[in-house]
Amino acid sequence: MTDVIKNARAAEETGNPEFSNKIISGKAVSARIRAEVRKEAAGFELKSGRKPALAVIIAGDDPASRIYVRNKKNACEEVGFTSLEFALPADVSEDELLSLVRRLNADANVDGILVQLPLPRGLDEKKIINEISPDKDVDCFHPVNVGKLSIGEPGFLPCTPAGIMELIAATGTSVRGKNCLVIGRSNIVGKPVSALLLAADGTVTTAHSKTVNLKEIARNADILVAAVGRAKMIDASYIKPGAVVIDVGMNRDENGKLCGDCDFDSVYPVCGAITPVPGGVGPMTITMLLKNTLYAAESIFEKNAGR
Numbered sequence: 001m002t003d004v005i006k007n008a009r010a011a012e013e014t015g016n017p018e019f020s021n022k023i024i025s026g027k028a029v030s031a032r033i034r035a036e037v038r039k040e041a042a043g044f045e046l047k048s049g050r051k052p053a054l055a056v057i058i059a060g061d062d063p064a065s066r067i068y069v070r071n072k073k074n075a076c077e078e079v080g081f082t083s084l085e086f087a088l089p090a091d092v093s094e095d096e097l098l099s100l101v102r103r104l105n106a107d108a109n110v111d112g113i114l115v116q117l118p119l120p121r122g123l124d125e126k127k128i129i130n131e132i133s134p135d136k137d138v139d140c141f142h143p144v145n146v147g148k149l150s151i152g153e154p155g156f157l158p159c160t161p162a163g164i165m166e167l168i169a170a171t172g173t174s175v176r177g178k179n180c181l182v183i184g185r186s187n188i189v190g191k192p193v194s195a196l197l198l199a200a201d202g203t204v205t206t207a208h209s210k211t212v213n214l215k216e217i218a219r220n221a222d223i224l225v226a227a228v229g230r231a232k233m234i235d236a237s238y239i240k241p242g243a244v245v246i247d248v249g250m251n252r253d254e255n256g257k258l259c260g261d262c263d264f265d266s267v268y269p270v271c272g273a274i275t276p277v278p279g280g281v282g283p284m285t286i287t288m289l290l291k292n293t294l295y296a297a298e299s300i301f302e303k304n305a306g307r
């Protein structure tokens with residue numbers, strides 16, 4: 001019996017809300033971390049005289065982006081942060097956007113800056129992200145922060161990948177020495193989660209659309225992270241018995257229902273732990289953004305205090 005299954009059994013017995021019946025609850029893990037952030041934010045306010053503050057810039061009226069921005073605002077309020085929203089028209093010029101970012105970089109009352117992607121066509125996302133001060137880059141997209149992650153220097157952790165690490169930890173599974181497979185190599189999920197698993201001493205393989213023998217590699221994985229964006233692509237035939245499976249995918253199935261990259265009904269009996277979709281990775285991303293904003297506030301405060 002693998003450790004994971006032992007842990008699952010133990011969790012069932014203790015009624016652990018974060019991991020029970022092989023299901024890792026992103027909602028429960030997220031609730032615990034948000035409670036910790038709320039407490040620390042109150043401590044920050046006591047010593048600094050102000051709340052941690054996140055500025056979110058949104059350009060255009062993409063409905064999905066509007067929902068994401070609203071969720072971020074609500075989450076900030078929930079943990080006692082100041083939330084600032086800068087809604088710009090779709091035809092905003094690059095210069096205007098860049099000067100807003102520079103203004104927020106210089107604003108001592110702003111700790112984190114986030115530019116909601118995708119930006120309307122014609123705006124150079126890379127140029128705008130690179131303009132954000134690395135000290136306020138709470139999405140961890142700036143090349144300086146990506147570089148720090150890669151060489152193991154302390155700093156921001158990318159939100160979705162950091163959330164994935166918390167979910168693995170919630171199962172009681174140690175990454176050290178484990179065969180880890182990440183399917184997907186995007187800059188926002190696949191590559192950074194591979195870096196975090198490696199930093200946690202996993203033996204990491206990063207697969208992508210050109211990978212040969214994916215199933216064979218997957219069957220050897222103790223920890224499998226699926227970040228592909230293909231509905232139900234991963235079934236039981238990819239899974240090593242007892243493996244921890246993290247499903248990052250957010251797709252629509254043939255009936256328009258939200259589903260992951262894993263075929264949950266097929267994978268569940270074989271794996272040792274799995275994240276549901278929805279309710280798994282999804283809730284973690286904004287939670288880790290809150291953590292990064294608090295980290296930014298603390299770091300900037302310490303820096304200004306000359307410590």
Ligand code: NDP
Pocket residue numbers: 160183184185186187188189190207208209210211214227228229230248249250251281282285
């Ligand atoms: P991308 O489209 O940027 O990357 C997908 C990756 O999957 C690519 O590296 C691609 O390979 C690889 N891939 C595609 N087809 C295959 C295949 N048949 N076999 C192996 N690899 C394949 O997606 P993202 O990383 O941005 O997102 C992945 C999924 O995660 C999406 O469903 C997205 O909605 C979801 N997501 C969820 C978040 C959350 O908070 N829950 C946050 C972010 C994303 P190649 O590089 O060769 O093209």
